[in-house]
Amino acid sequence: MSSSLRNVKLWVSAWVPVLIGIAVIIAESTETFGANHTAGPLRWFLTLIYGPISNSAFDKIHFLIRKSGHFLGYGLIGLAWLRAWRMTYPRLPFASDAILALLGVGLMASLDEWHQSFLPNRTSSPTDVLIDCCGATMLILITYLWLRFLRPDRLESVA
Secondary structure, eight states: OOHHHHHHHHHHHHHHHHHHHHHHHHHHTSGGGSHHHHHHHHHHHHHHHHOOOOHHHHHHHHHHHHHHHHHHHHHHHHHHHHHHHHHHOTTSOHHHHHHHHHHHHHHHHHHHHHHHTTSTTOOOOHHHHHHHHHHHHHHHHHHHHHHHHHOGGGTSOOO
């Protein structure tokens, strides 16, 4: 296999997960995924499992699920960014890859909230950007600790 073909395969393998994450965020950033559209199906599902739920309890549950989705979703996208940078530039130290990944997440989260500010049933919140970045930071930190204590050989850059 030629080195140029290997390079293309490496780039595709590294960056396709990031592109998929971006596509998911773009899809979820539409009017269709606004709280007013997700409340009905979620309430039906929770009522099916737990029985009747008061409006105030459901509002709290719905809020927590949506914010948890921000935290976990952007956390996973942060890992995709981290993986892509580590595969693309294996000589960089982990901290540099982590910073690049967090910059990618921060840019995505900011653009997502900016886009939502133009939609009638969506709100734009700097708090959501903070939750997104905290999710990415947390999962990247967990990854670092996992590598540090269980796979230290993977932390060393290829110099």
